[in-house]
Amino acid sequence: MVTREQVVDALRSVIDPELHRSIVDLQMVKDVRIRDGLVEVDVVLTVPGCPLRHRIEQDVRGQVSRVPGVREVRVQLGEMTEAERQALVNRLSPRRQARSAILDPTSNTAIIGISSGKGGVGKSTVTVNLAVALRSLGKRVGVLDADIYGFSVPKLLGIKGRPVVLDGALVPQEAYGLQVISMGSLVEEDTAVVWRGPMLMKALEQFLKDVLWAELDYLLIDMPPGTGDIPISMYQLIPQSYLLVVTTPQPVASVVARRVGRMAEKTNQTILGVIENMAYFICPHCGTKEDIFGSGGGQQIAEMLGVPLLARLPLDTRLRRSGDEGAPLAASDDDPIGRAFVEAARALERRLAEAVPSAPPFIPMPR
């Protein structure tokens, strides 16, 4: 005979896709009725018209039907009352307190700002694929899209809609096992963001604090190109954060190195390394390797900054296409570019294990 305990146990594996916790823990299971192998489950959703209701319904059906003796599963979806929602927010409050833990200097989350000296080098593409690759290595990864001049992370990950707001805090959206928040999710698309200085600092602080980040091993921050207000704000808020530089191989590398080096000098930031994107092109017809954008830029920057060149990633139209389609290549194990990102993630992990926050690199800077 099927018991209520068996059904509730099965329901523990159903995770609310937005709150990332079991629907049992969230007290979303209102009632379970069992009659001759027929199981009826009443579930209340957190928000009216929850777009993920079908997924929850399917998961409930899937998990309960696995219990031996269950012949049929019926799921009744309802909505939480205001009082139930408030109770849920209170239950989540330990996490809400933990959210500021991300800013705690003793936190175990490695916060890494992905930076580039100039725009269009593929910084967002690298951020997203690196995050997916770290996830494939079993890490818990969040991505904060802080590139206020062009929010592209949600699109690169195929994320639609806006994050849920619970009691004034944002619940990160999820894709490819990542927790994702874009500062763009709260401004209209194509709105030129004109935040500067203190306003920008306040906005960034909110996106670090007022987000219900689950426990993370990594938080990758896609920063705006260049060395403007965001990087400076980030370092003021999280001095223990690291920096990763993405560049193309052009010989103007020294300019980039100077900019980044000067920024790191201001903020006493540890630079983890350099990733050279669009490093080479392999002709799909003849297999010849060509250095379309010149060569050696990544290595040159790395040497000037005194940090390792962690990866060289190819120029490949599939990478652009996968970005347009919102399906990162790093999610496919059998893809050579996907594997290159996993190698980059491994190199980053190794480097992080040995990197202790240090003095900034010495680069002679013309003032």
Ligand SMILES: Nc1ncnc2c1ncn2[C@@H]1O[C@H](COP(=O)(O)OP(=O)(O)OP(=O)(O)O)[C@@H](O)[C@H]1O
């Ligand atoms: N290795 C690559 N091979 C082919 N296309 C790439 C590669 N890396 C990035 N791209 C493409 O280059 C364009 C710019 O990439 P992306 O938006 O990631 O750059 P970015 O440095 O974040 O740009 P911005 O500074 O404007 O925010 C996109 O169309 C992307 O698909």
